[in-house]
Amino acid sequence: MGQQASLVCSDIEVRYGGNHVLKRISCEFGPGSIVGIIGPNGSGKTTLLNVISGWLKPNRGTVRFGERISGLPRELLARNGIFRSFQTARLFESLTGDENVGAALRPPQDERLVAALLLPIPERDDRRLSVRNALDVVGARDEHEAPAQQMSYGMRKRTILAQATVAQPTIALLDEPLAGTDPKTRSLMIAAIQRLKAEERIVLWVEHDIDALAAASDRLLALDRGTIVADGLPMDVIENQGVRDIYFRPL
Amino acid sequence: MNAYLAHIAVEVCILSMLAISLNLMAGYSGLMSLGQMTFYAIGAYAAALLAPASGLGYVIVLPVAIFLAMALAFMESAVTIRLKEDEFAIATFAMHIAFWTLLMNWTALTKGPLGISGIPPITIFNITLDDPTKFVFLAVVSLIAMQLLVARIIHRPFGFLMRMVRDDEELARNFGRNTRRFRTSVWVASAAMAAAAGVLQAAYIGYVNPSSFSSMESTILLAIVILGGAGTYWGPVVGAVIIVCVPEGLRFLGLPTTQADNIRQILLGGVLIAAAYQAAFTRRGALSLSRHGAAS
Amino acid sequence: MQIAINAGAYLAIVLLVSTAFFFQYRLFRYFDLSLGAVFLAGAYAFFFLTSLQVSSFVAAFSSVATAALVGLLFYLCLIRGLVKMEASSLAMTLCAFGFYIAGVNVIAMLFGDEVIRAPDSALSASVALGGGVASVSQLLEFVVAICSVGLVWIFLATGKLGRLFRAFGDNPKLANEIGLSSNLPILVVTAWGAALVGITGVLVVADVGVRPSAAFSYLIPGLAAVLIFGAKSIGDTVSGALVVASIGETSGYAFGQQWRDFAIYISVALILAARTSLLGINR
Numbered sequence: 001m002g003q004q005a006s007l008v009c010s011d012i013e014v015r016y017g018g019n020h021v022l023k024r025i026s027c028e029f030g031p032g033s034i035v036g037i038i039g040p041n042g043s044g045k046t047t048l049l050n051v052i053s054g055w056l057k058p059n060r061g062t063v064r065f066g067e068r069i070s071g072l073p074r075e076l077l078a079r080n081g082i083f084r085s086f087q088t089a090r091l092f093e094s095l096t097g098d099e100n101v102g103a104a105l106r107p108p109q110d111e112r113l114v115a116a117l118l119l120p121i122p123e124r125d126d127r128r129l130s131v132r133n134a135l136d137v138v139g140a141r142d143e144h145e146a147p148a149q150q151m152s153y154g155m156r157k158r159t160i161l162a163q164a165t166v167a168q169p170t171i172a173l174l175d176e177p178l179a180g181t182d183p184k185t186r187s188l189m190i191a192a193i194q195r196l197k198a199e200e201r202i203v204l205w206v207e208h209d210i211d212a213l214a215a216a217s218d219r220l221l222a223l224d225r226g227t228i229v230a231d232g233l234p235m236d237v238i239e240n241q242g243v244r245d246i247y248f249r250p251l
Numbered sequence: 252m253n254a255y256l257a258h259i260a261v262e263v264c265i266l267s268m269l270a271i272s273l274n275l276m277a278g279y280s281g282l283m284s285l286g287q288m289t290f291y292a293i294g295a296y297a298a299a300l301l302a303p304a305s306g307l308g309y310v311i312v313l314p315v316a317i318f319l320a321m322a323l324a325f326m327e328s329a330v331t332i333r334l335k336e337d338e339f340a341i342a343t344f345a346m347h348i349a350f351w352t353l354l355m356n357w358t359a360l361t362k363g364p365l366g367i368s369g370i371p372p373i374t375i376f377n378i379t380l381d382d383p384t385k386f387v388f389l390a391v392v393s394l395i396a397m398q399l400l401v402a403r404i405i406h407r408p409f410g411f412l413m414r415m416v417r418d419d420e421e422l423a424r425n426f427g428r429n430t431r432r433f434r435t436s437v438w439v440a441s442a443a444m445a446a447a448a449g450v451l452q453a454a455y456i457g458y459v460n461p462s463s464f465s466s467m468e469s470t471i472l473l474a475i476v477i478l479g480g481a482g483t484y485w486g487p488v489v490g491a492v493i494i495v496c497v498p499e500g501l502r503f504l505g506l507p508t509t510q511a512d513n514i515r516q517i518l519l520g521g522v523l524i525a526a527a528y529q530a531a532f533t534r535r536g537a538l539s540l541s542r543h544g545a546a547s
Numbered sequence: 548m549q550i551a552i553n554a555g556a557y558l559a560i561v562l563l564v565s566t567a568f569f570f571q572y573r574l575f576r577y578f579d580l581s582l583g584a585v586f587l588a589g590a591y592a593f594f595f596l597t598s599l600q601v602s603s604f605v606a607a608f609s610s611v612a613t614a615a616l617v618g619l620l621f622y623l624c625l626i627r628g629l630v631k632m633e634a635s636s637l638a639m640t641l642c643a644f645g646f647y648i649a650g651v652n653v654i655a656m657l658f659g660d661e662v663i664r665a666p667d668s669a670l671s672a673s674v675a676l677g678g679g680v681a682s683v684s685q686l687l688e689f690v691v692a693i694c695s696v697g698l699v700w701i702f703l704a705t706g707k708l709g710r711l712f713r714a715f716g717d718n719p720k721l722a723n724e725i726g727l728s729s730n731l732p733i734l735v736v737t738a739w740g741a742a743l744v745g746i747t748g749v750l751v752v753a754d755v756g757v758r759p760s761a762a763f764s765y766l767i768p769g770l771a772a773v774l775i776f777g778a779k780s781i782g783d784t785v786s787g788a789l790v791v792a793s794i795g796e797t798s799g800y801a802f803g804q805q806w807r808d809f810a811i812y813i814s815v816a817l818i819l820a821a822r823t824s825l826l827g828i829n830r
Contacts, residue, residue, distance in 0.1 A: 053425075078427035092418040103415060107427045108408055113436040116407035117400075283637060285644075330820045337636035341578055341770070342819045348763060349812035356805045466763060467651070470644055513652040520652070523645030524625060531634030 294449020366460025618741020
């Protein structure tokens with residue numbers, strides 16, 4: 001995949017079980033930006049992330065990052081620098097915080113059976129260090145030895161953010177990374193997201209917390225019912241009457 | 252050493268090896284296979300067909316048996332590569348019962364239900380292992396070797412991959428892991444181990460027939476692994492010890508052999524039911540039947 | 548003609564068993580292998596009663612009732628609990644398998660491993676048909692299967708039962724929460740499926756005989772029928788049964804009867820592999 005390339009979605013259409021989830025969406029994300037995505041439930045935000053990360057093949061349209069990436073298997077995209085997190089704070093339940101974050105590092109070559117049979121146990125000091133640093137950044141050092149299933153919800157969210165940090169991704173797709181966390185944790189996490197910003201990195205994050213989005217994003221995309229209704233600077237999008245109408249629609 | 256005790260020890264060792272092979276797949280990696288007996292049978296029948304007929308020593312027979320088992324495992328993995336856990340179990344079960352039907356009906360090769368007898372014993376350093384007190388040493392050494400192999404695997408990065416996939420296969424893919432290749436690797440390794448156990452069994456007993464590898468035996472093996480503790484290091488051995496020794500105990504109490512066998516199987520059926528409940532209750536359970544378990 | 552008779556009888560068996568699988572799969576999304584125990588319950592109850600000189604009519608009726616009872620007890624005591632706990636499909640399938648293993652062994656302990664056949668009765672009498680010979684059992688299999696499919700279709704297409712099936716199939720969590728798993732229609736359907744399998748057991752033991760290990764060769768084709776086209780409707784299962792019966796009979800005819808089952812078993816694995824490739828947006 002090209003460095004300094006833009007992520008380009010063209011005419012993405014997704015139909016799922018009779019629902020028209022994404023209606024010919026086109027957008028472009030340049031390197032070095034953090035883009036927030038807002039929209040009511042069901043507007044297609046997660047589906048868009050699914051398409052970009054290879055979890056879903058669009059019915060129509062393509063995703064390009066240098067070359068075409070739509071239709072490629074998700075593990076290939078992940079190995080080539082796409083990081084994706086889930087709304088449900090999904091982690092490896094029996095693995096510790098350390099191990100979960102370590103899982104987000106680039107898969108080592110010796111993770112194969114043949115290597116297990118022939119090679120000695122490898123030194124992993126540099127990887128361990130990256131993991132510790134990432135956990136520090138999100139303030140999650142204390143519970144790093146507990147298995148995920150014993151973690152509090154806030155701790156899980158922080159661990160996921162540590163994963164995003166340690167992965168050094170080219171494209172980071174975060175699905176509601178702050179949802180459900182308390183205000184104190186939140187500011188720590190917003191700082192961590194801001195630190196994700198890097199010259200060759202594109203960060204897309206879906207969130208409902210408009211203030212957080214405004215604080216950490218260069219750009220905001222508003223989705224509603226499968227189409228983009230606003231796209232621009234956070235302040236402009238928030239002030240946009242169309243966006244306000246969507247969020248404050250009478251029930 | 253008492254020949255009877257040696258015989259029990261040999262049975263425990265061979266069953267342990269078989270359970271260890273399934274534990275690698277189902278316990279450590281979350282791939283619930285109901286067809287592991289296929290590879291055990293390949294080992295046993297390879298020994299039965301190759302050892303006496305061609306006079307090949309077991310030095311040749313063992314690698315051939317392992318190779319055949321690995322080849323079949325590779326093919327089975329290709330067929331089932333994207334199946335979810337319940338379909339995966341049914342598919343492995345179906346493939347196994349198909350293989351068993353083949354053993355029963357391809358009489359030209361396998362002599363069907365009659366089985367093949369006259370399998371020569373193993374000879375090491377000019378000692379012929381033709382009775383339990385001699386064979387037991389080979390059995391124990393083989394078991395230790397297999398456990399060392401498993402220990403090596405689980406402490407390497409591959410072992411970490413196993414834990415990831417067992418917890419959540421889709422999430423492992425999300426982090427760039429090639430879980431197709433993983434499944435195939437585990438399956439092939441597991442098949443090789445089962446085949447080795449099969450070769451030993453055939454060489455020990457001197458006779459094979461399809462009934463030892465029936466469709467239920469394979470599911471029962473999974474129950475044995477669960478009983479001893481799936482995904483634990485000594486679990487398969489514990490399960491094997493229980494399953495071999497309890498019927499022997501019942502026999503001492505005067506229960507006829509076939510009845511003991513039936514009771515053993517009924518108890519193992521109960522183990523599966525209990526495991527299902529435990530998995531549902533804890534959402535993980537001994538089988539790691541979690542919401543996002545392997546093959547889901 | 549004889550070929551057609553045998554094929555028809557086989558198709559009938561596949562239809563009966565697959566209907567029972569269809570019910571459990573459509574409702575609860577699992578593979579109800581306990582039906583193997585139900586099959587044996589029906590067969591051995593009939594064998595037992597007719598060996599005691601009970602009239603075949605009474606024996607048949609009682610055996611089917613026994614089979615229905617076994618199926619119902621399995622559901623009430625084991626499956627319902629798992630459904631309420633939102634157990635995974637694999638857990639429920641293994642539970643069913645465990646029940647089957649226990650059941651087969653109980654039968655084996657009581658009756659032994661050998662093939663048994665009910666004493667000659669009205670059911671085993673032969674009837675000349677066209678150029679061939681059919682047993683009354685075979686004819687009954689066919690008749691019952693057709694009637695059964697018709698009944699299922701009527702009850703599912705119209706009214707309450709259909710809605711119940713759709714409720715469970717579409718949103719099992721919600722169905723659970725409103726207590727549908729103990730709903731009387733579900734119990735009726737479960738007993739009905741078990742009764743169909745019980746009838747199959749009775750007719751088979753009266754005709755060719757059974758042994759404990761033979762249950763799978765009657766069970767797996769039924770399972771395969773449900774797998775081929777999925778279980779959206781009984782029509783899918785019927786189509787599946789037609790395909791499975793064709794595969795089985797053709798293989799049996801071409802390679803010898805003993806290969807019929809082999810062909811079916813291999814087909815199950817291939818069907819699962821194929822439908823995974825065809826289904827799914829992106830696996």
